Amino acid sequence: MxxxxxxxxxxxxxxxxxxxxxxxxxxxxxxxxxxxxxxxxxxxxxxxxxxxxxxxxxxxxxxxxxxxxxxxxxxxxxxxxxxxxLVRSFQISAVFPRMTVRENVRIALQRKLGTAYHFWKSVSTLSVLDDRVDELLDSVGLRSFADYSAAELPYGRKRVLELATTLALEPEMxxxxxxxxxxxxxxxxxxxxxxxxxxxxxxxxxxxxxxxxxxxxxxxxxxxxxxxxxxxxxxxxxxxxxxxxxxxxxxxxxx
CATH class of the missing domain: 3.40.50.300 (P-loop containing nucleotide triphosphate hydrolases)
Incomplete structure:
Protein backbone atom coordinates (compact mmCIF):
# COMPACT_ATOMS: atom_id res chain seq x y z
CA MET A 1 0.00 0.00 0.00
CA LEU A 86 8.06 19.66 18.23
CA VAL A 87 9.84 19.43 21.60
CA ARG A 88 13.21 17.96 22.52
CA SER A 89 14.90 16.81 25.69
CA PHE A 90 18.63 17.07 26.13
CA GLN A 91 21.35 14.50 26.76
CA ILE A 92 22.28 16.24 30.02
CA SER A 93 19.47 16.53 32.55
CA ALA A 94 17.98 20.03 32.31
CA VAL A 95 16.02 20.77 35.48
CA PHE A 96 16.14 23.48 38.15
CA PRO A 97 18.08 21.73 40.95
CA ARG A 98 16.97 23.98 43.82
CA MET A 99 13.29 23.74 42.96
CA THR A 100 11.12 20.85 44.01
CA VAL A 101 9.97 18.22 41.58
CA ARG A 102 6.49 19.75 41.71
CA GLU A 103 7.82 23.26 41.04
CA ASN A 104 9.84 22.06 38.04
CA VAL A 105 6.74 20.58 36.42
CA ARG A 106 4.67 23.64 37.29
CA ILE A 107 7.21 25.93 35.60
CA ALA A 108 6.96 23.81 32.47
CA LEU A 109 3.16 24.09 32.55
CA GLN A 110 3.45 27.86 32.96
CA ARG A 111 5.70 27.95 29.91
CA LYS A 112 3.00 26.18 27.94
CA LEU A 113 0.48 28.79 29.13
CA GLY A 114 2.85 31.67 28.40
CA THR A 115 3.15 32.69 32.07
CA ALA A 116 6.56 31.24 32.93
CA TYR A 117 8.01 34.66 33.73
CA HIS A 118 5.11 36.03 35.76
CA PHE A 119 7.15 35.89 38.95
CA TRP A 120 5.05 38.53 40.69
CA LYS A 121 2.06 36.23 40.88
CA SER A 122 1.39 34.52 44.19
CA VAL A 123 1.65 30.76 44.53
CA SER A 124 -2.10 30.59 45.17
CA THR A 125 -2.84 31.96 41.69
CA LEU A 126 -0.93 29.01 40.21
CA SER A 127 -2.94 26.40 42.13
CA VAL A 128 -5.12 25.88 39.07
CA LEU A 129 -2.16 23.96 37.63
CA ASP A 130 -1.89 21.56 40.57
CA ASP A 131 -4.21 18.89 39.21
CA ARG A 132 -2.27 18.72 35.94
CA VAL A 133 1.04 18.67 37.87
CA ASP A 134 -0.15 15.72 39.93
CA GLU A 135 -1.42 13.96 36.81
CA LEU A 136 1.97 14.32 35.12
CA LEU A 137 3.86 13.18 38.22
CA ASP A 138 1.60 10.15 38.49
CA SER A 139 2.13 9.31 34.83
CA VAL A 140 5.91 9.15 35.24
CA GLY A 141 5.98 7.61 38.74
CA LEU A 142 7.28 10.70 40.55
CA ARG A 143 4.28 11.56 42.75
CA SER A 144 6.04 10.31 45.90
CA PHE A 145 9.02 12.57 45.07
CA ALA A 146 6.90 15.71 44.53
CA ASP A 147 8.35 17.66 47.46
CA TYR A 148 11.98 16.61 46.94
CA SER A 149 14.31 19.17 45.47
CA ALA A 150 15.49 18.12 42.03
CA ALA A 151 19.05 18.05 43.38
CA GLU A 152 18.06 15.31 45.84
CA LEU A 153 16.84 12.94 43.13
CA PRO A 154 18.99 10.04 41.94
CA TYR A 155 20.26 10.59 38.42
CA GLY A 156 17.74 8.23 36.86
CA ARG A 157 14.84 10.03 38.51
CA LYS A 158 16.21 13.36 37.29
CA ARG A 159 15.99 12.04 33.74
CA VAL A 160 12.39 11.02 34.41
CA LEU A 161 11.67 14.51 35.78
CA GLU A 162 13.13 16.01 32.63
CA LEU A 163 10.76 13.87 30.60
CA ALA A 164 7.84 15.02 32.76
CA THR A 165 8.70 18.68 32.16
CA THR A 166 8.93 17.97 28.44
CA LEU A 167 5.53 16.26 28.48
CA ALA A 168 4.07 19.30 30.24
CA LEU A 169 4.52 21.16 26.95
CA GLU A 170 2.11 18.66 25.36
CA PRO A 171 4.34 17.86 22.38
CA GLU A 172 2.94 16.25 19.28
CA MET A 173 6.46 14.98 18.56
Missing part, protein backbone atom coordinates in the same frame (compact mmCIF):
# COMPACT_ATOMS: atom_id res chain seq x y z
CA UNK A 2 1.38 3.44 -0.91
CA UNK A 3 2.03 5.82 1.96
CA UNK A 4 0.28 9.17 1.67
CA UNK A 5 2.25 12.31 2.64
CA UNK A 6 0.10 12.88 5.73
CA UNK A 7 1.53 9.67 7.25
CA UNK A 8 4.83 11.50 7.87
CA UNK A 9 5.14 14.12 10.58
CA UNK A 10 8.69 15.14 9.61
CA UNK A 11 10.32 15.06 6.20
CA UNK A 12 13.91 16.18 5.67
CA UNK A 13 15.27 16.35 2.13
CA UNK A 14 18.89 16.85 1.10
CA UNK A 15 19.83 17.84 4.63
CA UNK A 16 23.50 18.87 4.88
CA UNK A 17 25.63 20.68 7.43
CA UNK A 18 29.20 21.84 6.85
CA UNK A 19 31.53 23.18 9.52
CA UNK A 20 34.46 25.11 8.03
CA UNK A 21 34.43 22.89 4.97
CA UNK A 22 33.88 19.63 6.88
CA UNK A 23 30.66 17.82 5.94
CA UNK A 24 29.23 16.64 9.26
CA UNK A 25 25.95 15.68 7.57
CA UNK A 26 25.62 15.15 3.83
CA UNK A 27 22.43 14.82 1.77
CA UNK A 28 20.26 13.13 4.40
CA UNK A 29 16.69 12.27 3.39
CA UNK A 30 14.66 11.31 6.44
CA UNK A 31 10.96 10.61 6.92
CA UNK A 32 9.44 10.01 10.35
CA UNK A 33 6.10 8.22 10.36
CA UNK A 34 3.41 9.75 12.56
CA UNK A 35 2.68 7.92 15.85
CA UNK A 36 5.83 5.79 15.65
CA UNK A 37 9.03 5.43 17.66
CA UNK A 38 11.95 6.09 15.32
CA UNK A 39 15.56 5.62 16.42
CA UNK A 40 18.60 7.37 14.99
CA UNK A 41 21.72 5.31 15.62
CA UNK A 42 25.27 4.95 14.38
CA UNK A 43 28.87 4.72 15.56
CA UNK A 44 30.47 7.64 17.35
CA UNK A 45 31.07 10.50 14.93
CA UNK A 46 28.28 9.43 12.59
CA UNK A 47 26.48 12.78 12.72
CA UNK A 48 23.50 11.75 14.86
CA UNK A 49 23.62 14.75 17.18
CA UNK A 50 24.09 17.11 14.24
CA UNK A 51 20.98 15.72 12.51
CA UNK A 52 19.09 16.00 15.80
CA UNK A 53 20.16 19.64 16.18
CA UNK A 54 19.19 20.38 12.59
CA UNK A 55 15.72 18.91 13.00
CA UNK A 56 15.12 20.90 16.19
CA UNK A 57 16.62 24.07 14.65
CA UNK A 58 19.49 24.45 17.12
CA UNK A 59 21.61 24.37 13.97
CA UNK A 60 20.77 25.86 10.60
CA UNK A 61 21.36 23.51 7.65
CA UNK A 62 23.90 24.40 4.98
CA UNK A 63 21.53 22.86 2.46
CA UNK A 64 18.24 21.01 2.40
CA UNK A 65 14.72 21.47 3.72
CA UNK A 66 12.76 20.29 6.76
CA UNK A 67 8.98 20.00 6.87
CA UNK A 68 6.94 19.42 10.03
CA UNK A 69 3.27 18.58 9.58
CA UNK A 70 3.62 19.66 5.97
CA UNK A 71 5.02 23.11 6.88
CA UNK A 72 8.47 24.22 5.82
CA UNK A 73 10.34 24.89 9.10
CA UNK A 74 13.83 25.14 7.60
CA UNK A 75 14.23 28.75 8.71
CA UNK A 76 12.02 28.70 11.80
CA UNK A 77 13.49 29.39 15.27
CA UNK A 78 13.60 26.67 17.97
CA UNK A 79 11.07 28.42 20.24
CA UNK A 80 8.52 28.55 17.43
CA UNK A 81 9.17 24.90 16.63
CA UNK A 82 8.34 24.03 20.25
CA UNK A 83 5.12 26.04 20.05
CA UNK A 84 4.17 24.03 16.99
CA UNK A 85 4.51 20.82 19.01
CA UNK A 174 9.05 14.25 21.23
CA UNK A 175 12.75 14.16 20.43
CA UNK A 176 14.91 12.38 22.98
CA UNK A 177 18.68 12.77 23.02
CA UNK A 178 20.33 9.74 24.66
CA UNK A 179 17.43 9.14 27.11
CA UNK A 180 19.17 6.22 28.86
CA UNK A 181 22.70 7.66 28.87
CA UNK A 182 24.47 7.10 32.19
CA UNK A 183 21.66 5.06 33.72
CA UNK A 184 21.97 1.80 35.61
CA UNK A 185 20.14 -1.30 34.41
CA UNK A 186 17.06 -0.75 36.59
CA UNK A 187 16.72 2.88 35.51
CA UNK A 188 17.22 1.96 31.85
CA UNK A 189 14.28 -0.43 32.09
CA UNK A 190 12.18 2.19 33.88
CA UNK A 191 12.90 4.92 31.32
CA UNK A 192 12.38 2.56 28.37
CA UNK A 193 8.99 1.53 29.75
CA UNK A 194 8.13 5.19 30.26
CA UNK A 195 9.07 6.08 26.68
CA UNK A 196 6.80 3.31 25.46
CA UNK A 197 4.00 4.64 27.65
CA UNK A 198 4.29 8.29 26.63
CA UNK A 199 4.57 7.41 22.93
CA UNK A 200 0.83 6.74 22.82
CA UNK A 201 -0.76 9.22 20.39
CA UNK A 202 2.52 11.02 19.72
CA UNK A 203 5.65 10.53 17.65
CA UNK A 204 9.05 9.86 19.24
CA UNK A 205 12.45 10.28 17.61
CA UNK A 206 15.39 9.25 19.75
CA UNK A 207 19.15 9.22 19.45
CA UNK A 208 20.22 6.23 21.52
CA UNK A 209 23.39 4.15 21.99
CA UNK A 210 21.77 1.32 23.94
CA UNK A 211 20.87 -1.15 21.20
CA UNK A 212 18.79 -3.24 23.56
CA UNK A 213 16.54 -0.22 24.14
CA UNK A 214 16.52 0.52 20.41
CA UNK A 215 15.51 -3.03 19.53
CA UNK A 216 12.71 -3.19 22.10
CA UNK A 217 11.16 0.22 21.40
CA UNK A 218 11.74 1.21 17.80
CA UNK A 219 9.30 0.75 14.95
CA UNK A 220 11.94 1.97 12.49
CA UNK A 221 15.65 2.70 12.69
CA UNK A 222 17.87 4.98 10.64
CA UNK A 223 21.59 4.18 10.77
CA UNK A 224 24.04 7.00 10.09
CA UNK A 225 27.72 6.66 9.26
CA UNK A 226 30.09 9.48 8.27
CA UNK A 227 27.19 11.91 8.02
CA UNK A 228 25.13 9.86 5.56
CA UNK A 229 22.28 7.38 5.90
CA UNK A 230 23.74 3.91 5.75
CA UNK A 231 20.63 1.80 6.26
CA UNK A 232 16.99 1.99 7.33
CA UNK A 233 14.40 -0.51 8.44
CA UNK A 234 13.34 -2.47 11.50
CA UNK A 235 15.90 -3.75 13.98
CA UNK A 236 16.18 -7.20 12.43
CA UNK A 237 16.90 -5.71 9.02
CA UNK A 238 19.53 -3.15 10.03
CA UNK A 239 21.27 -5.38 12.59
CA UNK A 240 21.99 -7.95 9.86
CA UNK A 241 23.18 -5.43 7.29
CA UNK A 242 26.91 -6.04 6.63
CA UNK A 243 27.47 -2.30 6.13
CA UNK A 244 26.03 -1.55 9.56
CA UNK A 245 28.16 -4.25 11.20
CA UNK A 246 31.26 -2.89 9.50
CA UNK A 247 30.45 0.70 10.49
CA UNK A 248 30.13 -0.22 14.16
CA UNK A 249 33.28 -2.32 14.17
CA UNK A 250 35.21 0.51 12.53
CA UNK A 251 33.52 3.32 14.48
CA UNK A 252 35.63 6.19 15.78
CA UNK A 253 35.34 8.15 18.98
CA UNK A 254 34.86 11.70 17.76
CA UNK A 255 31.29 12.51 18.71
Missing amino acids: NTVPEDYIIEAQGLSKHFHGFAAVQDVNLKIRRHSIHALIGPNGAGKTTVFNLLTKFLQPTAGTIRFNGRDITNVKPAEIARQG LLLDEPTSGLGHEDVDRVAALIRKVSANRTVLMVEHNLSVVSSLSDRITVLAAGRILAEGNYETVSRDPRVIEAYIGGTDDE
